[in-house]
Amino acid sequence: MSTNDPLRPTMAPTAPLALGSTFTPPPSPASLRSAPSPASGRGAGGEGSGEGQPLLEARGVTKRFGGLVAVSNVDFTLPERRIYSIIGPNGAGKTTFFNIIAGLYRPDAGTITFAGRTIVGLKPHQITRLGIARTFQNIRLFGAMTALENVLVGMHCRLTTNALGAIVRWPAVNREEAWAREEARALLRFVGLAHKEHEWARNLSYGDQRRLEIARALATRPRLLLLDEPTAGMNPMETAATMRFIERLRDTGLTILLIEHDMKVVMSISDRIMVLDHGERIAEGTPAEIRSNPRVIEAYLGRTSGRAATGSDTP
Amino acid sequence: MDVRERGTAGKPALAPPRRPGFAGVLRARWAALPPRQRQMAGLAVAIALAVLYPFIDSALGLGFMGAAVPIAVFVVLAVGLNIVVGYAGLLDLGYAAFFAIGAYTMAFLTSPQSVLPFGTNFWVAMVISFFTAALFGVLLGSPTLRLRGDYLAIVTLAFGEIVPDVVRNWDAVTRGNKGMSPIGRPVIFGLDLGQTQQQWYFLILAVLALTVVMIVRLHDSRLGRAWKAMREDELAAAAMGINLMQTKLLAFGLGASFSGFAGSLYAGFLQTVDPEQFRFDISIMLLAAVILGGMGNIWGVIGGAVLIGTYDRIIADRLQGWVDALGQATGLGFLQNLPVASSKLMVFGAALVLTMVLRPEGLFPSRARAAELHGEAAVDVTEPVHDEVAAGSTQP
Numbered sequence: 001m002s003t004n005d006p007l008r009p010t011m012a013p014t015a016p017l018a019l020g021s022t023f024t025p026p027p028s029p030a031s032l033r034s035a036p037s038p039a040s041g042r043g044a045g046g047e048g049s050g051e052g053q054p055l056l057e058a059r060g061v062t063k064r065f066g067g068l069v070a071v072s073n074v075d076f077t078l079p080e081r082r083i084y085s086i087i088g089p090n091g092a093g094k095t096t097f098f099n100i101i102a103g104l105y106r107p108d109a110g111t112i113t114f115a116g117r118t119i120v121g122l123k124p125h126q127i128t129r130l131g132i133a134r135t136f137q138n139i140r141l142f143g144a145m146t147a148l149e150n151v152l153v154g155m156h157c158r159l160t161t162n163a164l165g166a167i168v169r170w171p172a173v174n175r176e177e178a179w180a181r182e183e184a185r186a187l188l189r190f191v192g193l194a195h196k197e198h199e200w201a202r203n204l205s206y207g208d209q210r211r212l213e214i215a216r217a218l219a220t221r222p223r224l225l226l227l228d229e230p231t232a233g234m235n236p237m238e239t240a241a242t243m244r245f246i247e248r249l250r251d252t253g254l255t256i257l258l259i260e261h262d263m264k265v266v267m268s269i270s271d272r273i274m275v276l277d278h279g280e281r282i283a284e285g286t287p288a289e290i291r292s293n294p295r296v297i298e299a300y301l302g303r304t305s306g307r308a309a310t311g312s313d314t315p
Numbered sequence: 316m317d318v319r320e321r322g323t324a325g326k327p328a329l330a331p332p333r334r335p336g337f338a339g340v341l342r343a344r345w346a347a348l349p350p351r352q353r354q355m356a357g358l359a360v361a362i363a364l365a366v367l368y369p370f371i372d373s374a375l376g377l378g379f380m381g382a383a384v385p386i387a388v389f390v391v392l393a394v395g396l397n398i399v400v401g402y403a404g405l406l407d408l409g410y411a412a413f414f415a416i417g418a419y420t421m422a423f424l425t426s427p428q429s430v431l432p433f434g435t436n437f438w439v440a441m442v443i444s445f446f447t448a449a450l451f452g453v454l455l456g457s458p459t460l461r462l463r464g465d466y467l468a469i470v471t472l473a474f475g476e477i478v479p480d481v482v483r484n485w486d487a488v489t490r491g492n493k494g495m496s497p498i499g500r501p502v503i504f505g506l507d508l509g510q511t512q513q514q515w516y517f518l519i520l521a522v523l524a525l526t527v528v529m530i531v532r533l534h535d536s537r538l539g540r541a542w543k544a545m546r547e548d549e550l551a552a553a554a555m556g557i558n559l560m561q562t563k564l565l566a567f568g569l570g571a572s573f574s575g576f577a578g579s580l581y582a583g584f585l586q587t588v589d590p591e592q593f594r595f596d597i598s599i600m601l602l603a604a605v606i607l608g609g610m611g612n613i614w615g616v617i618g619g620a621v622l623i624g625t626y627d628r629i630i631a632d633r634l635q636g637w638v639d640a641l642g643q644a645t646g647l648g649f650l651q652n653l654p655v656a657s658s659k660l661m662v663f664g665a666a667l668v669l670t671m672v673l674r675p676e677g678l679f680p681s682r683a684r685a686a687e688l689h690g691e692a693a694v695d696v697t698e699p700v701h702d703e704v705a706a707g708s709t710q711p
Contacts, residue, residue, distance in 0.1 A: 102554065104550070123553070123558075124550075124553040124554055125553050125554075125555075125556045125557055125558045125559070128553075128554060128555065128556035129556050133554070134554055136551065136554075140548050140550065140551040141551070142543065142544050142547045142548060142551065142552075143547065144543075144547060145540070145543060145544065145547070149540060149543075152537075152540055153540050153541065153543075153544040153552070153555050153557070154555050154556075156537060156540070156541055156544075156555055156556050156557050157555070157556030157557075159537045161536055161537045161538070162538075163533065163538060163565060163569065165536075166532055166533050166536035166537065166538050166539075167529045167532050167533060169532060173536075177536070177537075180537075216555065219555075220555060220556050
């Protein structure tokens with residue numbers, strides 16, 4: 001939605017970058033990954049792979065809804081430990097593409113491999129277990145559960161307690177539960193919600209809810225994090241803090257796939273960008289390449305006013 | 316439950332110049348307690364009442380013991396159904412079928428009229444009933460839990476009709492409408508624990524306590540969280556790595572097993588089983604108990620089940636007499652002619668409708684549920700920080 005830019009022309013000057021107020025810095029991001037996991041057998045530990053190797057690869061992905069081709073023959077390679085953004089006008093198929101990766105939709109054609117494994121046809125929970133976590137465009141927290149409980153739900157697939165264990169509560173179960181709570185609190189601290197662990201998700205402020213959703217996604221211990229418009233509805237200060245937070249996540253070793261409307265956000269933090277329009281990939285490259293790509297400008301602002309787009313998008 | 320409301324809003328209104336009597340003092344003390352202690356105190360009083368009831372009954376000569384046992388069984392059933400409906404959010408209209416399966420498993424294993432060539436004692440049969448019902452729950456659940464809510468309700472409704480029908484018509488095995496009797500007795504070390512209604516009452520109370528402990532522990536575990544998350548938002552729950560099918564099946568199977576548990580006990584208490592005990596009304600009454608009490612809150616559900624059980628077993632039968640007496644005492648002719656006894660279900664239905672209108676979260680809801688239905692602070696979720704920004708960034 002390029003309309004963002006015309007809509008908030010005053011934002012650029014009011015977004016100072018030196019604001020650490022909304023996100024408290026994480027104590028040690030490493031604790032996220034180094035904590036002992038009782039659930040073994042997840043392919044999450046695959047560190048040895050060098051930087052920039054493809055983590056996710058899509059070939060010829062197509063999805064139709066009736067007569068409408070929502071995603072059409074999209075090829076896409078996501079390098080590891082990068083922030084990769086998908087942009088495009090409304091209805092370009094960004095969220096559909098996201099939902100295909102997350103297993104909500106099955107593509108009509110094409111293949112998707114994650115860490116060398118095909119994931120087409122897997123159920124959403126199986127994909128989560130492989131190491132892909134997501135947030136939602138319209139926040140979908142469990143409103144009547146506390147912040148801590150929300151994160152604990154995110155840890156579900158890393159815990160092993162079964163019905164019998166839950167009833168009898170032998171020592172291993174209690175240990176696991178205690179560990180899970182500790183880990184969940186660490187995650188809340190990491191996103192700056194430590195003091196709100198007992199609040200219901202629905203009572204949190206909008207920005208806090210977005211952060212809690214990220215904490216919940218991180219709790220599944222992903223290798224790839226899908227963020228669907230993480231700064232939607234945020235004020236400039238919150239947006240700037242969120243951007244820095246996302247960069248910090250990348251620096252801990254996560255790969256991030258981002259859908260974002262705010263051009264300023266996209267251009268400043270993405271390592272690479274893919275542009276979708278009417279379900280088709282019309283451009284792919286670094287922010288600089290995208291910014292000067294005539295097809296992108298055309299898709300966003302139409303043929304005649306192409307110059308205006310470059311004008312407002314470049315800082 | 317709504318501690319704060321009663322504590323802050325209620326007190327000043329209650330304490331105008333009049334000198335507070337004993338009850339007033341008690342109420343003020345009560346309101347001053349921290350919520351946690353108040354809950355514990357309430358629980359202690361409830362347990363004490365339940366345990367002492369037989370003695371109160373005999374001391375006052377109430378003669379309700381014969382009703383107290385079925386009511387206790389009814390409570391076990393309701394807390395089991397609460398797993399399915401209240402925790403996992405699955406509408407099960409055929410819960411009584413598992414009750415029947417439990418009861419008949421007990422009968423097959425312990426009754427001399429059983430067609431089985433072997434038998435077990437009461438306790439073993441009770442455990443087997445638990446697992447048989449679980450097995451049927453899984454068998455019914457695995458194909459049907461893929462269905463969405465309304466369809467699941469219809470399938471379970473059908474199952475609830477089929478089971479008694481099969482029992483009624485399969486004479487060779489189940490003895491049809493004649494039923495089977497007697498049933499094995501709860502003997503332990505040569506001591507028969509089922510000789511009096513009081514003994515049965517305590518036996519079932521013990522089973523109820525065990526059931527409640529098990530369910531509370533399940534609720535406060537990884538599985539309970541998964542149920543809750545799934546009830547709130549299936550899509551988000553799946554995105555958190557929760558296997559929806561497996562989680563639903565577990566809730567369904569566990570719910571069924573507690574029903575089977577209750578069925579086996581009830582068969583033992585009545586010393587007979589016949590298909591008429593497991594009609595559709597039971598499923599509906601149980602559902603009503605869960606909803607009336609406050610879905611998802613086990614203590615509320617127990618309260619609801621006690622209320623409905625009491626109405627069904629004690630009040631409904633006596634209501635006619637009371638209304639007639641009231642009619643005579645007041646001289647209001649129309650009261651004397653009210654056909655209360657025959658409109659038992661109507662009174663019941665009216666009570667439910669009233670509850671849903673006045674207090675949709677149930678009489679004793681969990682805090683979360685109350686907020687859900689009264690929209691406490693729900694605005695925060697939908698109201699973004701800056702209206703214009705949101706308007707610019709929400710996709711149509």
